[in-house]
Each structure stands twice: as C-alpha cells, then as structure tokens.
Amino acid sequence: MNEAHPAMTSSRERAAWSTSGYLMLVVFLALAFLLVVRIGTFNGESGQVGSFVGGVFLLPLALIVIAKGFYMIQPNQAAAITLFGSYRGTDRNHGLRWVWPWMGKTRISVRANNVVSEKLKVNDLRGNPIEIATTVVWRVADTAQALFDVDDYKAFVFVQIESAVRSIGSRYPYDDIEHMEVTLRGSHDQVNAELRDELNSRLQTAGITVDSCGLTHLAYAPEIAGAMLRRQQAEAVIAARRKLVEGAVSMVEMALTQLSEKNVVHLDDDRRAAMVANLMVVLCGERDTQPVVNTGMAS
Structure with missing residues (x-):
C-alpha cells in the first residue's frame, strides 16, 4: 500500500531581523582597540594574569563572532536568512548588515x-x-x-x-x-x-x-512559407478586387440615379445595360481606357 505524500507548503516572504552593520563595525573596532590595550598594558604582575588570560580568550572570540555576522546587500538585492535550515525572513535593506553568525544568508537578485x-x-x-x-x-x-x-x-x-x-x-x-x-x-x-x-x-x-x-x-515555417505567401497574395488580390467591384457598383448606381433625377438623358433598358457595362469596364479595368467619340455621322 502506497503512503500518501504530504502536499508541498507554499512559502511566503516576510521581513527578517537584522541590524545595521555600521553599528556593529563600531563595536568590533572598540573591542579590537580594547584587546590591543589589554595586551599593551600587561606587565606580568600576578594580579593581572587572570584578567589578561580572560581578555585574551574572550575578546578574540567576541571579535570572531561579530566578524562572522557581517554581510553586504547591494541595491535591488535581498538576503534570505535561515536558522539551521528554517526560513527566518528576508532582509531587503541594502548596505552593510549584520545578523548572528550562526544564521545562514543566501543572496538573491530582485532586479529585472x-x-x-x-x-x-x-x-x-x-x-x-x-x-x-x-x-x-x-x-x-x-x-x-x-x-x-x-x-x-x-x-x-x-x-x-x-x-x-x-x-x-x-x-x-x-x-x-x-x-x-x-x-x-x-x-x-x-x-x-x-x-x-x-x-x-x-x-x-x-x-x-x-x-x-x-x-x-x-x-x-520554411517548409510552407512559399505556399502560404502565394495564398496570401491570392487572398489580397481577391480582397482588392472585391473592394474595387463594390466601389464601382456604387458609383454606377449613383451615376444612373443622378442622370435620371436631373433629366439629363432618358435611357431604355438596352441603353442602360450598355452604359452599365461600359462604366464597369472603365472603373474595374486595370489599363487606361481609350474613349471612342460617336459623332452620329454615318460614313
């Protein structure tokens, strides 16, 4: 029987505790100065041996602990803070920062x-x-x-x-x-x-x-590009012809209507059909038409 695996839990970012690294840098320098003073003022007297030994061991340990906690965050960068594998938050404050040295720090860019x-x-x-x-x-x-x-x-x-x-x-x-x-x-x-x-x-x-x-x-894709180009060209020609015919029909209709309304000329059905045919040829033809002048004189 297979055991059910637990569903993955979604993580959510939260702010982590951290402090200014510049403040801790001042503390680090003060402790380092104190260690140097302790070593410089030790003269070997029996009363100073205990405090000297304690200072020699404790002050360097404190300096190591402080030094391990420093990290740098650049602009548009963040650091995920973990404690023994457990997520403790994210630090988005740029500059010199400090956390406890036993906490892990994973930098991640938040730039575009x-x-x-x-x-x-x-x-x-x-x-x-x-x-x-x-x-x-x-x-x-x-x-x-x-x-x-x-x-x-x-x-x-x-x-x-x-x-x-x-x-x-x-x-x-x-x-x-x-x-x-x-x-x-x-x-x-x-x-x-x-x-x-x-x-x-x-x-x-x-x-x-x-x-x-x-x-x-x-x-x-290259294997059909040529065929599709020819199809696009054919479709473009058909669309252009359709627009041309639609425009020609509307112009012929307008011409016949105005001729009739203004009594310019009276056309029977045969002459109307001939005029429509001639206008469609003129409007839809690809070449310039050559007009023929009818003088009405028989040869």
Missing part, C-alpha cells in the same frame, strides 16, 4: 531580467506550422518562493516561457485576411496581454512576476 526565447516551431489554430519567439521581462517578487518552492527558479522561468509560448501560439491562427478574428499577426496587444497573464499564472509558484512581454519573431 530580460529573456529572449529561442525560435519555437508551433502549429497554430488552423494546424499551420509557424515559428514564434518572445522577449520577457521578469523579476523575483517573493524571494522565499523563488528559493524554497522550486529547485532552480531561473531554469523554471525558461521552461515555463517555452510552455506558455507554445500554448498561446496554438490558440490563434497566424493570419486572417478577412480580419474577422483574433490572430497572432494582427492582434499584438491582445496576444501579448494574454501571454503575460499566462506567464504570471505559471510562474506564481516560484514567486516570479512578469512586467512585460511581446513576440519578437513570427513567421510561417
């Missing part, structure tokens, strides 16, 4: 980090293979989670970025010529916002927050 992922091959929503890459700006928000809830938080970030990019890339099509749906190429703001939410959800376990992210590379 920039990661550019490798180009990943993903199938989009329509099954087309595409290449996609992203840049992510992230930082450590909770030092306790980053250090104690995952084994290696930096490696964890890289793996989750790849997983999130693959997930987002498969949710949307690469492109839509009709502009009727959200696409990877045409909806940058929405895709980037969803990618950021996805990453923050995945990295919450490690105490990591994502400040910004965005796609840096997006293209069809």
Whole structure:
C-alpha cells in the first residue's frame, strides 16, 4: 500500500531581523582597540594574569563572532536568512548588515531580467506550422518562493516561457485576411496581454512576476512559407478586387440615379445595360481606357 505524500507548503516572504552593520563595525573596532590595550598594558604582575588570560580568550572570540555576522546587500538585492535550515525572513535593506553568525544568508537578485526565447516551431489554430519567439521581462517578487518552492527558479522561468509560448501560439491562427478574428499577426496587444497573464499564472509558484512581454519573431515555417505567401497574395488580390467591384457598383448606381433625377438623358433598358457595362469596364479595368467619340455621322 502506497503512503500518501504530504502536499508541498507554499512559502511566503516576510521581513527578517537584522541590524545595521555600521553599528556593529563600531563595536568590533572598540573591542579590537580594547584587546590591543589589554595586551599593551600587561606587565606580568600576578594580579593581572587572570584578567589578561580572560581578555585574551574572550575578546578574540567576541571579535570572531561579530566578524562572522557581517554581510553586504547591494541595491535591488535581498538576503534570505535561515536558522539551521528554517526560513527566518528576508532582509531587503541594502548596505552593510549584520545578523548572528550562526544564521545562514543566501543572496538573491530582485532586479529585472530580460529573456529572449529561442525560435519555437508551433502549429497554430488552423494546424499551420509557424515559428514564434518572445522577449520577457521578469523579476523575483517573493524571494522565499523563488528559493524554497522550486529547485532552480531561473531554469523554471525558461521552461515555463517555452510552455506558455507554445500554448498561446496554438490558440490563434497566424493570419486572417478577412480580419474577422483574433490572430497572432494582427492582434499584438491582445496576444501579448494574454501571454503575460499566462506567464504570471505559471510562474506564481516560484514567486516570479512578469512586467512585460511581446513576440519578437513570427513567421510561417520554411517548409510552407512559399505556399502560404502565394495564398496570401491570392487572398489580397481577391480582397482588392472585391473592394474595387463594390466601389464601382456604387458609383454606377449613383451615376444612373443622378442622370435620371436631373433629366439629363432618358435611357431604355438596352441603353442602360450598355452604359452599365461600359462604366464597369472603365472603373474595374486595370489599363487606361481609350474613349471612342460617336459623332452620329454615318460614313
């Protein structure tokens, strides 16, 4: 019978006790000066032997204890304080700091980090293979989670970025010529916002927050790039033709309406059809039309 494993408890950052290292440095220098004075004033008299021996052993021990407690924290850096493996808090005060020497100190950077992922091959929503890459700006928000809830938080970030990019890339099509749906190429703001939410959800376990992210590379995979380019060109031509025809029809309709309303000319059905055909040729033709002047004179 298998034994149930206890669930992992999530760590939470809290402030650790520490004091100014500059104050303890003054104490350290005072004790060192006292030790030098003790050694310099010892003249070997029997009454001074006891105090000299006590001072020689106790003062150096105190100096060693104080010296072991010093540590330095730079700006945008923190130190996780532990006591025999137990988390006691995080010190975010930069400068020279001091804690008891038997407490462990693990420094961790809370600065912003920039990661550019490798180009990943993903199938989009329509099954087309595409290449996609992203840049992510992230930082450590909770030092306790980053250090104690995952084994290696930096490696964890890289793996989750790849997983999130693959997930987002498969949710949307690469492109839509009709502009009727959200696409990877045409909806940058929405895709980037969803990618950021996805990453923050995945990295919450490690105490990591994502400040910004965005796609840096997006293209069809080389094996279908040529075919997809031809399809895009064909779709663009069809869309342009459709717009051209729609505009030509509206212009012909407007011309016939105004001719009729202003009584410029009265057209029967045959002449109306001929005029419509001529106007459509003029408006939709790719080449400049050559007008033919009808003088009404028979040869």
